[in-house]
Amino acid sequence: MNIWEVNTWQSGTASLGIHHSLTENQDISFSFDYLRYDNDNPSSYHNTTREDGAEDIILVSKVTPISFRVASFDYINMLLPGFTMEAGGKVTLSRFTNTVRVEQPLSDDTGLNAATLDENIFAGYGSFQWELLMGWQMRGGLRYEHTDSYLTSPSEGVLVDRKFGNLFPNLTVTRAFGITSKAQLAYSRRITRPTFNDMAPFVFYIGPTTFVSGNLSLRPSVTDAVEASLQWGDLWLAVRYNNVSDEIAQFQPFYDQEQGALVIHSDNMTISRAIGVSVSTPWRPWSWWEAQIDASVYRHWYEIDYVGRTVRRNMNRVEVTMTNIYLLPSDFSIELSGTYQSTMPMGLSHSDRVRNSTLALRSRWERVRSL
Numbered sequence: 001m002n003i004w005e006v007n008t009w010q011s012g013t014a015s016l017g018i019h020h021s022l023t024e025n026q027d028i029s030f031s032f033d034y035l036r037y038d039n040d041n042p043s044s045y046h047n048t049t050r051e052d053g054a055e056d057i058i059l060v061s062k063v064t065p066i067s068f069r070v071a072s073f074d075y076i077n078m079l080l081p082g083f084t085m086e087a088g089g090k091v092t093l094s095r096f097t098n099t100v101r102v103e104q105p106l107s108d109d110t111g112l113n114a115a116t117l118d119e120n121i122f123a124g125y126g127s128f129q130w131e132l133l134m135g136w137q138m139r140g141g142l143r144y145e146h147t148d149s150y151l152t153s154p155s156e157g158v159l160v161d162r163k164f165g166n167l168f169p170n171l172t173v174t175r176a177f178g179i180t181s182k183a184q185l186a187y188s189r190r191i192t193r194p195t196f197n198d199m200a201p202f203v204f205y206i207g208p209t210t211f212v213s214g215n216l217s218l219r220p221s222v223t224d225a226v227e228a229s230l231q232w233g234d235l236w237l238a239v240r241y242n243n244v245s246d247e248i249a250q251f252q253p254f255y256d257q258e259q260g261a262l263v264i265h266s267d268n269m270t271i272s273r274a275i276g277v278s279v280s281t282p283w284r285p286w287s288w289w290e291a292q293i294d295a296s297v298y299r300h301w302y303e304i305d306y307v308g309r310t311v312r313r314n315m316n317r318v319e320v321t322m323t324n325i326y327l328l329p330s331d332f333s334i335e336l337s338g339t340y341q342s343t344m345p346m347g348l349s350h351s352d353r354v355r356n357s358t359l360a361l362r363s364r365w366e367r368v369r370s371l
Contacts (some may be wrong), residue, residue: 001207005043012036025078035068045205059103062202066096082131086141092121098200098214115159115216117199120148135176143168145191151199151216159216166191166222184229194218194248198266206264212251215265221246236280247272249304249347269347270310271303276317290325300345311348318342335360 017031041062048055074088099114127141144167151160170188177183197214204212222245229238252267276298283291298317303310323337338357343350 001048001205002046003043003205006041008040010038027076029074031070031072033068033070035070037064037066039064039066041202043204047208056208057105058205058208059105060203060205061101062099064096064098064196064200064202066196067094069093084129085126086128087124087126089122089124091123094119094121096196096200098196098202100203102203112155113153113203114155115151115153115200117149117151117160117196119150122146135182137174137176138172139174140171141169147220180234181232183231184227186227186229187225189222189224191220191222192248193220194266198248198250209261210264211261212264215267218248218266219246219268221248221268223247234282236278238278240274240276240278242272242274244269244272244274247302251349252304252347253306255307267304267347269302269304271301273301274298288327290327292323294321295319302345302347304347306348313345315343315345315350317344 013036014034015031016033017029019027019029021027039062041064043060043062045058045060046055047058070090070092072088072090074086076084076086078084095116095118097114097116100112102111102113123143123145125141125143128139130138132138144165146165147163149160149162150158152158168189168191170186172184172186174182174184194215199216199218200214202212202214206212224243225240227238227240229236231237246268248266249269250266251264254263254265254267255261256263276296278294278296280292280294283293285291296317296319298319299314300317301312301314303312305311318340319342320340321337323335326334326336328334336357336359339355341354343353
């Protein structure tokens, strides 16, 4: 298979922001942003089968304009010394049109796939920060989001008409012990929306009957996370638990009976849970050698549906990062960093172990010249 591809992106942005102090303790702000992206992605595939010498040429053109309009309003009020309240709203209007044309000149076979997605997100929030006595601090809030997603195609009509709302609470309680030490307990809920690449009906051929594409029925994932952490001087230790509904797993296989092809796309997992421990600490063996070590160990449990049955898996994962800084004369330094990541779950499959390192020469010299 010989592949030729061009992927051209153009973008433009415009922003407007206004901030006003009502009183010494009250502020309001408003912002508006417009973003526009245009993607032109033509490609061709020339396939030759060695056994019988058969040739197959596939020409693909893809044009995708994407636009965003985002408006937000925020209000901050320090009601009492040590107690601050915030409230606001945000509106995000997005639209993309994805047009894909697939041609097979040798067989005079031409197919056109076009889709337009209009997604509107309306959000409102309220939050507070409270400085209590004896080193206690409390932060919390509640956000509500309502999403309207409407995906249409000229040939197939309405593909997705989805309306849903979610509440996202968060609460963090912190207890400080002196200047450099503290304990913290936090709970939060957050949403991860599928990217346009995850959903758009693009086509990337791996073989004549195997290709990568988007998944129009992909749902956003919601994560409930609990974390307990302790900072003691330079040492930081944390225990985390995540429960994810509809976690998005990329590059999942699906057999399309109508096309007789294996389609690889992102898909939602049924269950995804993880518990882990992280530790971070600096290390200075000598005056000319500084290091930062970050290590995490996780245990994953997840389920995903495949060809009518439920696949259950569990896996351990380890991540270690070490950054070394070697101080040189004349305020220069050498930075050497390395990362190790063990096997990582990816739905029905998993990624292999990853090892990488980087080396950089940096100058830490700053001169102040008096005129």
